[in-house]
Amino acid sequence: GRRALVAGVADDGGFGFAIAKSLAEAGAKVCVGTWPPALGIFQTLLRRGKMDASRKFADGSLLEFEKIYPLDAAFDTLESAPAEVRENKRYKELGDFSIAGLAAQLKSDFGEQPLDIVVHSLANGPEVKKPLLETSRAGYLEAVGVSAYSMVSMVANFAPLMKKDGSFVSLTYMASERVIPGYGGGMSSAKAALESDTRVLAYEAGRKYGVRVNTISAGPWASRAASAIGI
Template sequence: MIDNKNKVALIFGVRNDSSIAYDVAVKLHQSGAKIALSYVDDTKDYVLHLLKELGLSEKSAMQVDVRNEADIAAFMQQAYAALGPIDYILHGVAFGSQQVMCYSLPGSKAPAPTYLNIPFEELMDSFNISAYSLLRIARVAEPFLADQASILTLTYNASQRVFPGYAGMSINKAALENIVYYLADAFRNKGVRVNALSAGLVMTTSAGGINGVRKLRKLTRATAPLGNINAGDVGNAALYYFSDLSKKVTGNIHFVDGGFNIMGIGIDE
């Protein structure tokens, strides 16, 4: 087991017990890290319940809008004052409206919104939350970071491939990966590493609301050499980046998708 005793971890993006960030939070706690979690209105109950399950105080959580630099700063300052310098940050935040992602709802006969008609303002809000927020969090975190800190975000292979039901969000993921590269370089003199996990399709609550996602998961199960993954597989990989094992790894896009990304064609069962 990785020993993270006395390490401090901030986790953005815990949604519920099916989310990747939830699994990462649990594993960081189990490895000995002191954790602090952000939440928004519709995730507050899940976050506070998780803290209760782990025997932690509700003071370990704060409401944070990642579009608001002051919110992020208040969260960082609170964690720093209570726990000490920040060793690990998970950026697990993403949002895209139905119009941005271009998907139809299960059971709906209405056609999916089209890529050509993605509303600009909705796309910009989605970009702000899903991609630029990593840069904003890193900027605010800089004075609070411990030596050899690790920042990790979550991306998806739609940054490089066409997934019609994820269309506009793919723009954000491509931008997010580029931000990872430039942050890795920007932090070179501080020894802070910045990486991304490119997770395969995980059946989160959000994914379950997209029409065709179960068909896609069936395809990936057959196509990926190691089959489908779950949130726990991503959480395990996250622990590598949230440990001394990855002290010299930065600017990396690490696939955790059963090998789906290497395949050139789909394989039907």
């Protein structure tokens, strides 16, 4: 069977959860990466059965994640996380929550080439409600770092763990190529970077590792992230 990693699942309301469920229903084992500030509540809701309705497959059985890993995709290595993050109460008991840390954990849990599919379903734009003209440099760089560079880092760290013909996919949005007021804070810039990087990563990682890299331009869905911009 195949194994998928879906990065960016912290509740049952977004694209990541729905993709994880579809992959599992098609027979894959599915691990997820969850943002540390949301991890505790996600595990609690799962444990208490609050997500059982959305976990239910057509045959009545329930979606089970093979593993739920802490992942903060703003950090490529644990050392690159500032001390105030590493010492924060939501982070300090979690071990290595960086992208490289997750790659190391996957190898130690499942061996050298544990992955067939990696889904990048995460984004964050702290100033998404501000027009680009009013966006600070820090907000812009955070949006691009978490929402686009994270994909570069995930391909660099996870492609070596993938079986041949493995597949990466991310989620983008059309505001990368057309002006869509309301999608601010540098998020339009982040999606433009993500789409351009997808082409270059497909070229580079395709040759180096034999993997595919694609992105899907999603329609509107009232996830937790999207409700911040009134979807």
